[in-house]
Amino acid sequence: MMTDQTLSQQDVVDKLRDTDVVMLTTALPDGTLLSHPMTIQGVDDDVDVWFFVGLQGDQADALRHGPHVNLAIADAGSWLSVAGHAEFIDDRAVIDQLWNEQARAYFPDGKDDPNLGLMRVTSDSAQFWGLPGGKVAGLAQIVKSKVTGDRPPGGTATTEL
Template sequence: MTHTENLEQADVVKILRDSGYVMLTTALDDGKLLAHPMVPQQVTDDADVWFFLGMKGDQAVALLQNPQVNITVAEAGNWLSVSGRVEFIDDQSKMDELWNDETAAWFEGGRNDPSLGLIKVTGDSAQHWGLKGGKVSALAQIAKAKVSGDRTGGGSATTQL
């Protein structure tokens, strides 16, 4: 794909905020990559992404060993990759602020669940591949390209966060 437009931090924030789920990829000590679907609890204007995390699983172990991560979003006509680093946050007031009924379904002990952790991903850079106009427009462009045999257009761009 060719570069067709600039990617701004605000674009990255919008895509992340519009995503119900993302994939968070970590690297294990042996170099193997481990990806988990995650629900962003908050995306700040600075493109920081907050997640609740179970502290007893492989993902938490990997993050404690290597804080470098990648967040990916994939949907019709829109793909985003954010490279960043994780920070474990011990802040009960922030946990209370972000807590919701959907999160409660994942943690049996609620806000006091001993395995409940909070992480913040601070992005370093982002790359976006996509079609203009959002999901509906992208689906239409993809369908039209299949029928006509033409390319969908679109492009890619990278930005520092």
């Protein structure tokens, strides 16, 4: 994904498209951070990330209070953090385009469920930490570093989106 400690917008898009679930962190009105696993419904080339979200509850209330969010992904040997802002979008065509039967587990009335909300996270910046060689090599390097006491190779990169 990353070469010479650089991170491109396309790298971030590819990583998000290769991931089903992210941790979405929001802040409650009192400043308490709240994280939930969220299933990605779509990622566009501008690093806008689409989710279905319940319109009622702590998470929706937090998003209405403060739209700043963080998306986090962790694989063996690599981590991606994306900072952005969320907004609820009222667009039936996008809901129709992104709808899948897996979403019905959370919204039993389907696309017409009154609790179904469509949320877009517009990404502002991303930071990647990773070990060279991908997931299997990264895991092996982590294990080796624990045995030898050495620090595993790797690097970090940040990009504005």
